[in-house]
Amino acid sequence: xxxxxxxxxLILLAACSTPEETKTAPVQTSDQSTWSEVRTTNQxxxxxxxxxxxxxxxxxxxxxxxxxxxxxxxxATRTWTVGDTSPIEIHHFQPVVYNExxxxxxxxxxxxxxxxxxxxIHIYSPAKNEWRTGATIPEGRRRGGAGAVLHDGLIYLVxxxxxxxxxxxxxxxxxxxxxxxxxxxxxxxxxxxxHFQAVAHGNKLYATAGRTTVAATNPFANTIGEVxxxxxxxxxxxxxxxxxxxxxxxNAAFCLDDELLILGGESTAHEVAHNEVEALDLTxxxxxxxxxxxxxxxxxxxxxLQGQLIMASGCGNRGGAPELADVISMAxxx
Numbered sequence: 439x440x441x442x443x444x445x446x447x448l449i450l451l452a453a454c455s456t457p458e459e460t461k462t463a464p465v466q467t468s469d470q471s472t473w474s475e476v477r478t479t480n481q482x483x484x485x486x487x488x489x490x491x492x493x494x495x496x497x498x499x500x501x502x503x504x505x506x507x508x509x510x511x512x513x514a515t516r517t518w519t520v521g522d523t524s525p526i527e528i529h530h531f532q533p534v535v536y537n538e539x540x541x542x543x544x545x546x547x548x549x550x551x552x553x554x555x556x557x558x559i560h561i562y563s564p565a566k567n568e569w570r571t572g573a574t575i576p577e578g579r580r581r582g583g584a585g586a587v588l589h590d591g592l593i594y595l596v597x598x599x600x601x602x603x604x605x606x607x608x609x610x611x612x613x614x615x616x617x618x619x620x621x622x623x624x625x626x627x628x629x630x631x632x633h634f635q636a637v638a639h640g641n642k643l644y645a646t647a648g649r650t651t652v653a654a655t656n657p658f659a660n661t662i663g664e665v666x667x668x669x670x671x672x673x674x675x676x677x678x679x680x681x682x683x684x685x686x687x688x689n690a691a692f693c694l695d696d697e698l699l700i701l702g703g704e705s706t707a708h709e710v711a712h713n714e715v716e717a718l719d720l721t722x723x724x725x726x727x728x729x730x731x732x733x734x735x736x737x738x739x740x741x742x743l744q745g746q747l748i749m750a751s752g753c754g755n756r757g758g759a760p761e762l763a764d765v766i767s768m769a770x771x772x
Contacts, residue, residue, distance in 0.1 A: 584596055594611065
C-alpha cells in the first residue's frame with residue numbers, strides 16, 4: 439500500500455506540472471530597486487498635462503489645465519514651495535532647459551477638445567521666479583502635444599497636433615535657435631504623432647510612443663509603437679525594427695545613460711493610467727521591462743536628482759481625473 443500511495447503522488451505531481459515547452463519565458467527586467475511614494479512635508483498643486491523638469495538641484499512642476507503656479511520641489515528637504523503663476527493656461531508640452539531657464543513651446547491652451555496651439559514660447563526663470571514671453575512661433579508651424587528637446591544649443595520641436603484633440607496631426611520637425619531667434623524647417627518624420635515626449639542621445643533624436651488623437655471617435659486610440667529616429671548629422675529619419683512593447687500616449691520619456699525610458703501613459707487597454715516602465719537599449723535596439731511605477735500616471739515628467747528618478751503629479755486614470763499631487767521615486771545606481 440505504501441508503495442502504491444507513493445506512486446499515485448508522483449503521478450499527480452507530474453499531471454499538475456507544466457511541460458517545459460509550454461512555459462512562458464520571463465520578461466527581462468533591470469536590476470534597479472522599486473518605485474515608492476515619497477513622504478513630503480507638503481504637497482504641490484494637483485495637475486496633469488503639465489511638466490516636471492530639473493534645473494540645478496531642484497525640480498519644477500509647471501503648467502497643466504487651468505492657470506496654475508509653478509511648484510518647486512527640493513529633494514534634499516522633501517519640501518515644496520510656490521513660485522510665480524503662469525500668465526496663461528499652458529498644457530500639453532515638453533519643457534526644455536536652456537541657459538538655466540525653462541522654455542515651454544509646442545503647447546496648447548484652452549478647453550477640451552478644441553484647444554489651440556500657443557503662438558509664442560513662454561519662458562520661466564527659476565533664478566528670478568518670473569515668466570516672460572519669448573519668440574513667436576511661425577504661424578504655419580504651430581501645434582501642441584509636441585516633443586521638444588535641446589541639442590547643441592538648438593531646440594528641436596517634433597511632430598504634434600494642430601487642432602486640440604480633434605485632429606491636424608503633423609510629422610513636422612523644426613529647429614529653433616534661441617541665441618539668434620531663427621527657425622529652420624527640417625525633414626518630416628516618417629509618421630505623425632502627438633501626446634508624447636522626445637529625447638536626444640548622441641547625435642540622434644528619438645520619437646517614441648504617443649498617438650494620433652481623434653476625440654470624435656476615441657481620444658485614447660491610435661497609439662503608436664514605432665520608434666522613429668532622426669540623425670542630426672545626415673538629416674535623415676529611420677525607424678527601428680523593434681516597437682515599444684506597451685503602446686501608450688501621454689507618457690514621460692527620459693534618457694538614462696544608454697537607455698531610453700518610457701514611463702506611464704494612457705491607452706484604451708484599461709481605465710487606470712499605465713504604470714509600465716520600459717527601456718530601449720540605444721546600443722542594441724532591444725527593449726526590457728524596468729520596475730513599474732508605484733502608481734500609474736500620465737501627463738507629467740520625470741527628473742534625475744540626488745541619485746533618484748523622481749515623478750510628481752499627473753493623472754491617475756486615462757482622461758482628466760483624478761489629478762495627483764504626490765511624489766514617487768526610485769533609486770538609480772548610475
